Amino acid sequence: MSSLSSVWYTRCPAPTPLSIAHQLGWIDKQFQSAGVAVRSIRDSKDPSVRQSHFTHALDYSFRQGGNIPPIWARSGGRETRVVGITTTDEFQAIVALPASGILAASDLKGRRIGVPRKRNSEVVDFQRATALKGIVSALSLGGLDHGDVELVSLDTDEGNLIERGNAAFLGLKRRYPYGDELLALASGKIDAFFVKGAEGVVLANQIGAVVVSEFGFHPDAKIRINNGTPRPLTVDARFLDEHFDLVVDLVATVASVGEWAVSNPDTAVRFIANEIGVGEDAVWAANGPDVHRHLALTLDDEQIAAFDHFKRFLLDWSFIPKDSDVFGWIDERPLEAALRRAAA
Numbered sequence: 001m002s003s004l005s006s007v008w009y010t011r012c013p014a015p016t017p018l019s020i021a022h023q024l025g026w027i028d029k030q031f032q033s034a035g036v037a038v039r040s041i042r043d044s045k046d047p048s049v050r051q052s053h054f055t056h057a058l059d060y061s062f063r064q065g066g067n068i069p070p071i072w073a074r075s076g077g078r079e080t081r082v083v084g085i086t087t088t089d090e091f092q093a094i095v096a097l098p099a100s101g102i103l104a105a106s107d108l109k110g111r112r113i114g115v116p117r118k119r120n121s122e123v124v125d126f127q128r129a130t131a132l133k134g135i136v137s138a139l140s141l142g143g144l145d146h147g148d149v150e151l152v153s154l155d156t157d158e159g160n161l162i163e164r165g166n167a168a169f170l171g172l173k174r175r176y177p178y179g180d181e182l183l184a185l186a187s188g189k190i191d192a193f194f195v196k197g198a199e200g201v202v203l204a205n206q207i208g209a210v211v212v213s214e215f216g217f218h219p220d221a222k223i224r225i226n227n228g229t230p231r232p233l234t235v236d237a238r239f240l241d242e243h244f245d246l247v248v249d250l251v252a253t254v255a256s257v258g259e260w261a262v263s264n265p266d267t268a269v270r271f272i273a274n275e276i277g278v279g280e281d282a283v284w285a286a287n288g289p290d291v292h293r294h295l296a297l298t299l300d301d302e303q304i305a306a307f308d309h310f311k312r313f314l315l316d317w318s319f320i321p322k323d324s325d326v327f328g329w330i331d332e333r334p335l336e337a338a339l340r341r342a343a344a
Helices: 017-023 026-032 068-075 126-141 179-186 197-207 237-242 244-263 265-276 280-287 301-316 333-343
Strands: 006-011 037-040 061-064 080-086 092-096 112-117 150-155 192-196 210-214 231-236
Touching: 006 017, 017 026, 017 061, 017 244, 017 265, 026 037, 026 244, 061 244, 068 080, 068 126, 068 301, 080 237, 080 244, 080 301, 080 333, 092 126, 092 197, 112 126, 112 179, 126 192, 126 210, 126 301, 150 179, 179 192, 179 197, 192 197, 197 265, 197 280, 231 237, 231 244, 237 244, 244 265, 244 333, 265 280
Parallel strands: 006 037, 006 061, 112 150, 112 192
Antiparallel strands: 061 231, 080 231, 092 192, 092 210
């Protein structure tokens, strides 16, 4: 086994136990005890390193966040493994302005729904895929499908989505989503669009939107499944093969957040709000009063089936280059070893 001096990690601005473990200092402490430095992909000054947030191209790296980029990277041949999954349901909705007269999903028939689009992007257009999945789910609840509406593509800025401290962000960590959709709605170019998560709640509140269809907590998992539901913890195969014990340590550390959050709900939500860049009330509103109880790291059959269902959606809509075996993507050994250790 080769010695390891450093590892790379990245996480999305979302409710994940990896993000909380990082903010608690547990990740750095765990690797430091093994003499390994932890480097942040998102904070790197090298654009090719930051790109690995989506491509998972770096060896000895781990990631937890939206599932579209890792599914896409896997489909393109990148050898990664899912070593844990967190399912934290969140607000997902189609919104419109009150003057539109759109009050329910069935009212969307013949109307124009905005969908963001990144032209010529080197990585998967995860925002477009996320919006389309939400739109398809909402339409199905109104007895419609995408052929019953006009999908209006809104070309968005090609700026780096994970560049931080950019002057264009006016001092904020990142640009919030839905700006192009909001402008298109205000100008009358579209009638409705998809939002999700804490940012979606804040924006809908800000414009006094009508929530046409809300399905983030729908009882049918196939309706709820999207980029953020569920969120996988992935590692590259080389890291797992060469440093299995370190990956077990990582999984154990991230998994321990679930129990910690149940006992520390307010602090957990403060960390989530800090990660996303919103107020704590937005997290409670978007993720529900039990959000702190849904930060566990598990590998349930239902979660894996959810990935498989979503992968088929991404394949049907040509977001991924080819089919891949989701069930073969899962490696349960690190979580099983971590659970055995915790029990002992």
